[in-house]
Every structure is written in C-alpha cells, then in structure tokens.
Amino acid sequence: MSFYINRRHFIKSTLATTLYATYGAYGQHLMHPSKKLRVGLIGTGWYGKSDLFRLIQVTDVEVVALCDVDKNQLSQAASLVMQKNKQSKSPVLFTDYRKLLASIEMDIVLIGTPDHWHALNTIDSLRAGCHVYVQKPTSVDVLEGEAMVHAARKYNKVVQVGTQRRSTPHLVEAKKNIIDTGLLGKIGHVDMCCYYHMRANGERTIQEIPNYFDYDMWSGPAPKLPFKGLPHKRWWRTRMEYSNGIMGDMCVHMLDAVRWMLDLKWPKRIQSQGGIYVQKGGFSNIADSQTAIFEYEDFNCVWNHRTWGTPTDPEYPWALFIYGENGVLKASVMKYEFISTDGKTHITKDVTYEREQYPEDLQEKDIELHTAPATRYHMMDFLKAIDQGSKPIADVEQGHISTASCIIANLAMELDRPLIYDPNKRLFTDDNQANTLLSRPYRAPWEHPNPLDYL
Template identity: 60%
Template structure:
C-alpha cells in the first residue's frame, strides 16, 4: 500500500503545479480530480480559519458536495455555512451541527476534514473513520503519543486513507529542492540539521474571567481537555495553552521536523532531549515555553530545533526554517524559498515559492489567506484524492504524521522531566522510564474516554 516517496513527491509536484483551472472567482472549476458523475460528499469539523481554508482549497480542485459543517461556536458555524454556500458549485447550503458525533452518526460522508484544535484531533479522526469516511487531518495528529498510536491502528482497522496537514511535502519549491538538491546528491553526507522559529507568536494576553456567551458551547469545545476558566472565546488563542496542544514545538517544529525527515528519509529518532521554559514573557497567562531547544538524535546526525518568541531571529532571511548541512553543501529552506550553497566552488541555487494568483483569483480576497501556502494545500488535497481512488498511501500518511507529532510531544516531555527520552514504538513505552511512559497518555476529562490502539 505504501508508495515510493520519490515517485509520490514527483507526482505532487506535477499535480500541484497543474491543478484545476479556475473559471470564476465564485467556485466554478474545470475539475481534473475525482469522480465526474457523482461528487464526493464532504464534511468539515472545526470551522475556524484553517478549517475553512483547507475546505476552500479542496473546492478548487475537486468535484465535491459539502454536506455538513460542525463547530461548537454558532456564530462561526453560521458564517462558515454562508461562505460555503457562496463558494461551492451547487450553491447548496450545508447542514450544520454543534456536536461532531451527531454529524458523523449520519454516515453520509466520503471525506471528513478536521480543522479543530489539537486536543480534538485523535477522537474526531477515529470517529470519522468509524463512520466510513476518509480523513484529512490537520497537524499535529495528537496531543499525546498513545492518541497517535490509536489513530494509526484505526486507519489500518477501517482501511481508510488519511492525509495529515503536513503540506510542506506538497510545497512545489520544496519538492524541487528534495528532487534536485537532496536526492541528486548535491549535499553529500548529511550530518547536521538545524530548524527554528523566531516568530513572536506566543499570546501575551492576561484577560479577565467573563461569562460564556450563549452562542458558544464552551464545555463541548473543551471536550476531553481540562476545563479552564473562561476568559473569552479561545479561537486561535488556544495554542498558548498546553491543555490544548504542544506549544510552539507542536505547532511549528512539527512542520519543519517533518520536512527534513521527508527530505533525507528519517524515521523515528533514537533519542529526544529538550530544555527550555518561560524565560522572558512571564506576565502572560500562556503556559507554553517562550524559549526552547530540542535535539532529535539519529545515527551520526542530530536534528536541532530552537524557538524564541522574543528577540531577533538568528537569520532574518530564514526566521522559520530548516538548514540541512552536508559535506558538499548546505540547503536552507522555508515556506517562502530555498537556497543551496555549495562547499567550495560551485553554483548557488535559489528558488522562490510558487504562487497561483492567476489560476485562483479568489485567493486574493479570502479572509486570512496565506497565499504562499495555497498551492501546497491544493497539491496536498490532490495527493489525498488520488490516494483514495487508488487505495494508496498519501505523501503525509498517518504513520509519518505520527512520527513527527510524537517526536515533538516527546521533546516537551523531556523538557518537563529534565532528561532525554527513548521511545520504543513496538512496546509503546519510554525505554527504562516508567514515569515518562505514564505521560504518553494524558488524562481525559469525563465522560470522554481516551482511545487506545487495542480498542479503536
């Protein structure tokens, strides 16, 4: 079932740069992908910024019928339904649900997109597969390691295709870098990798406690996570709290770590070590680290992550990036460009991000649009749809998504415990460390039940 990564990357590059041509700015397209006679029936869980963005990219490349939307925020849900009605080809308004379980109980969806906060990914992903749907699951796939193992087990049990939202693997200029720099041998032996994020992205707020608005089901939004005091609707701010995610490591490192693993073909790290904390921004409610270093160890190779949500970036040209060092040259990469610098004499190579403004003019007016990401997400969707049609693996499979997410979770665990960790995916334990093994499964708030690979 597993496809060769080189062939898959090449396919993504070709398809991602020759996607369906937009015929108008309101969603009428010449579809190249998917069944022509009967559209895929699609549902979205999580109607915030990125959930809608993923859905609108899917609309652009495939013949779909958006059947249902789900979100515990009625205001957000209503707005999303109106936007979908405008954008989708049939102009049909989707049915709306607050509780994803009610939506999935209809069992009328071929594909479910999950754009909810991280603490929901595992439960919703598993239930979507149980309902009979293939899943496009935003990264990271889980907040604890055993959730990820359960997702891997569920995908195998229900024989469903999952595409994880690690769209760097479908980013045209990075596919070019992998093919023409890494795979072509221009780096030589790779023995050091650096990754970083110096964005000032950590929430600095210290908001007062207020009443929950009637339009927002805070208890349902919180679900299995601890119920924090309510200080405003947490859309996008939830990333500031470890109750719902894994901080900047789980949000930003997971992208770059997944990218370099794909680039140079790395699996599970031998050992993970991390240190850091809240060193500067102590006045905020946020409880994620503002300063952290993580080391993912491989044979004769360390992948080193560093983030600071304060101060200046080490390299202003590459503030969120990776740098792969080989004995013949160095590859610098980000979502915006890449640069190859040869060791000694040789030709430097530079490539910029691919935009598709002319093909998809509606990108220019979409609220919150990341223009540089849109072509990658379209390519990622195309790869997902082709995997469904061919019963094949996606370029960002659940197995690969699990390795990247779990490694970042282990980094946070290492920082918390103050020692390096060795994870054994066969036994699903941290070798020689019973305390760390207990942390692989977080406690759920009742009545929600934590999934386990043996009981999905």
C-alpha cells in the same frame, strides 16, 4: 470509484507538467467525474475553512455538513461554502460532531478543530466510514496518535495529515534537485528554527460565556479552564492544556519536512531544554524558549525557538538548514537556497503563489497565499490515495512520528532528561515515570482511545 479533479484548474496550473510527472496517466483519469464527493467539515475556523476551500478548488464536491461549537462561526461558514462551491443547498449544521457522523453519509471528513480534539474526531470519523484529512499535529499525547494509526488501518481508510510541506512546490523541487541527486554530499547536521512571536502575553479576565458558544463541548476531553474569552481567537495554542506549544505547532512542520526529505523514521533519542525565560507571567503557559535534539544514526536534527527577540537569520525566521560536506540547503515556506561549500554554486527557488491561476485566492479573508498551492497539491495527493487505495504522502503514521517526536521533546524538557521511545512496545525504554506521561488524563465523560482496541 474515481474522483474528479477539475480539469480547468488542473490544466491552468503552473505545475501541470510536474503533476503529470507525479500522477502519470492517472492524471487524465482524475479529470473524469463519476460522482460528487460528499464532504463534511468539523471545525469551521480559519484553517478548517481554508482546507475545505482548497479541496473545492481541485475536485467536484458537495459540502453536506458543517460542525462547530460557535454558532456564529458555523453560520458564516455555511454562507461562504454555498458561495464558493456554488451550491444552492446549505450544508446541514451541527454543534456536536457525533450527531453529524451519526446522521450524514460522507466520503470525506476534514478536521480543523483544536489539537486536543484531533484524535477523537479522526477515530470517530474513520469508524463512520469516512476518509479523513486532519490538521497537524495529529494528537496531544503519544498514545492518541498510536490509536489513530491503528484505527486508520483497522477501518482501511486514508488519513492525510496537514503537514503540507511535503506538497510545497519549491520544497518538492529542493528534495528532487538537491537532496535526491546527492548534491549536498555526506549530510552531517540539521538545524530547524522558529523565531515568530506567538504567545498571547498579558493577563485575561474571566468573562461570561456567550450564548452562541458551547464552551463545555469546545473543552471536550481537555481541562475546562475559567472562560477568558473565545479560545479560538488565536490563543488556545498558547495553552498547554489544548496543544503542545510551539513544538506541536511549528516544529512538527519542519521536522516532518526534514524526515520526508531525508527518509528518516523515529529518532533514536530525544532531549530538550527550555521554559519561560523572558515573557514571564501572563496568560500563556507555553515555553518562550526551547531547544530540542532529535538524534539519528549519523547526525542530529536540532530545533530552536524563541517567541522574543530577532531571528538568527532574518531571511529564514521559520526554516530548516541541512548541512552536507559539499554545501548547505536552506529552506522555508518562502524559498530554498543551495550554497556550495566553495561558494561557486548558488541555486535558489522562490515560493509558488498561483495568483493568476486562482484569482479567487486574492479575495479570501485571512488566506495564507504562499501555502495555498501546497494545500491544493496535498488535497490532490489525498484524492489519489483514496481512489487507488494507497497511502498518501503525509499518511497518518508519518504524521504521528513527527507529532510524537515533538511531544516527546516536551516531555524530555519537563523531566529534564533524554528519552528513548520504542514504538513497537509503545513505551519509553527504562523510564517508568515517562511512561505515565504517554497519555493525558481525559475530562469525564470523554474516554481516551486505546491503541489496543484497534489492533
């Protein structure tokens, strides 16, 4: 089966030359449709819709099903999909993703649910015969991620993780022109950071659950806390019951980008310190300050975040810095710079927006304009992998390594000691207490996936 990337959008892209260099003659092959892709979306919130709309922009799809536990959000998403995809038939709507997978045949499932749902949504979609695009992080515990990797291999399906820094145009250029050419020389250290104010501070009161919202299904395998307002209104990430805090939200992106740029696998050892140092009290329970050290053979990758105060470098509030003997590469979602040690060489490149090529982006509510091109190219890579039976650039195993490394950093902070993880044994080395934390307890009747079931 060959998949169709819209020729009009493909040619008008400012990166058409780069894409041709990436896809070669196959780029021409993608321009000829054999059939429309049947696509479903589980989780129709902000980024779920954003991912779907980027897919619609680059290939010919029929959106056949949508699922969300918020009926209001679900119906709004259906209207937007019909408008943006110019399809007269509404997608079939579900509030239980299991019913969607049991009754609708699909080629691709996009997953935009909260983090605590990613593993079950992905594995069940793979079992139903679908390729999967799942948002990062892949999981909320290490063994969920291990099960996802094994399930993808067992069912022989493509899983692309939404770590789209690997497809961000200016970062692709930075890797090619700075890293791969050896311009930095011997690399000896990496810093990564996020200084965004991301906690939901203050108290919240218990409220009545709206009749259009299934809170029990939203909670799923995670604890069902007293209802204090719609969790998907941007506060669920600030609770560790449903996420891995800023490590799982923001560090995973930068660590994954560094791993991709430098071809790194699992860290040898991970240590971390942090906690709630400043913004004490209130509803959020994620760390407001944290440092993590991911140790590799010849250098360390060090992460810092604060949800208070000001950035160390105001131009790079969420970024990575790769230090070599010949200079430094600074990189963020907005730009990159190479500055040589002697100060004589300064190379810089700003983010690609593609406003002229995709004017509809300007009309989309809550869109992150600077990430739209990255997600489009990430989707193209996903389609190529499906068609060729290959691994995508952000294959589930790569997403798992980056995700699990961040999870392990949180566990190292909790246990107040460094941890060494053996991915072959799926155990920590000489640390029985840490091994009990490799999986989170699931709320009944949900059952935690077992990696051994997919070997």
